[in-house]
Amino acid sequence: MDEREDVEPSDRILTVPNILSFLRLALVPVFLILLVEGQDLIALAVLALSGVTDFLDGFLARRLNQVSKLGQLLDPAADRLYIFAALLGLGWRELIPLWLVVVIIARDVMLVILAGWLARMGHGPFPVNWVGKWATACLFIGLPLLMLSAAFPDTMEYTRPFGLVFAIVGAALYWWAGGLYLVQTVQASRKRTGQTQPDSDTLET
Numbered sequence: 001m002d003e004r005e006d007v008e009p010s011d012r013i014l015t016v017p018n019i020l021s022f023l024r025l026a027l028v029p030v031f032l033i034l035l036v037e038g039q040d041l042i043a044l045a046v047l048a049l050s051g052v053t054d055f056l057d058g059f060l061a062r063r064l065n066q067v068s069k070l071g072q073l074l075d076p077a078a079d080r081l082y083i084f085a086a087l088l089g090l091g092w093r094e095l096i097p098l099w100l101v102v103v104i105i106a107r108d109v110m111l112v113i114l115a116g117w118l119a120r121m122g123h124g125p126f127p128v129n130w131v132g133k134w135a136t137a138c139l140f141i142g143l144p145l146l147m148l149s150a151a152f153p154d155t156m157e158y159t160r161p162f163g164l165v166f167a168i169v170g171a172a173l174y175w176w177a178g179g180l181y182l183v184q185t186v187q188a189s190r191k192r193t194g195q196t197q198p199d200s201d202t203l204e205t
Contacts, residue, residue: 138173
């Protein structure tokens with residue numbers, strides 16, 4: 001869960017919410033291994049546990065007044081890593097189309113490049129917008145449904161189509177959010193370029 005944006009984040013690292021976020025990150029490789037080995041029910045249980053820690057870290061950050069800059073970075077990073085792991089595992093087992101895996105991962109590659117460009121400008125990452133939140137929500141519905149279809153083949157007739165629809169909608173929203181991020185990056189770059197250009201009066205001799 002996202003931490004409140006109206007609270008000034010601190011520079012603290014060792015907080016209860018951050019410890020939960022580190023635990024959530026530590027479970028990513030466990031989740032991936034289980035998924036690749038076809039242990040879908042246990043993988044879903046790990047994903048559910050991750051969701052609980054996601055809720056708790058946001059809740060405790062607000063309740064304990066422990067909103068931190070690190071926590072604001074760890075939360076979306078964990079979401080992306082779980083999505084990435086689910087895509088790799090499902091793609092490895094051919095439970096999801098390869099083109100969909102490539103489309104979603106390509107968007108994250110673009111964001112990494114943009115984040116690097118922003119860092120070069122001394123600009124921090126932009127906050128997650130509502131389109132990105134909806135995209136993540138759709139993917140966290142669609143991908144588990146695909147895992148469920150593998151765990152219970154008798155339900156595949158229903159769970160797989162719904163899973164694919166949610167995953168495709170999530171991918172589309174993912175790119176929409178990425179486009180908004182690209183626009184923000186371009187605007188920030190132009191603004192910085194305008195600020196660094198000397199005034200015409202200073203060029204006169």
